[in-house]
């Protein structure tokens with residue numbers, strides 16, 4: 400599965416499509432050549448497991 404990354408360089412901001420096995424590694428932007436680190440977790444909303452509300456209901 401490919402993931403889409405946006406180049407962190409402000410003057411570039413190219414959208415890069417890379418395989419998701421590059422997580423935790425560095426990729427190089429094909430536009431500007433900047434190498435940057437890809438975070439392990441994909442960009443998506445993760446629901447917090449322990450919330451204040453959960454504790455209250457105990």
Ligand SMILES: [Zn+2]
Nearest residue numbers: 406411428431
């Ligand atoms: Zn770039």
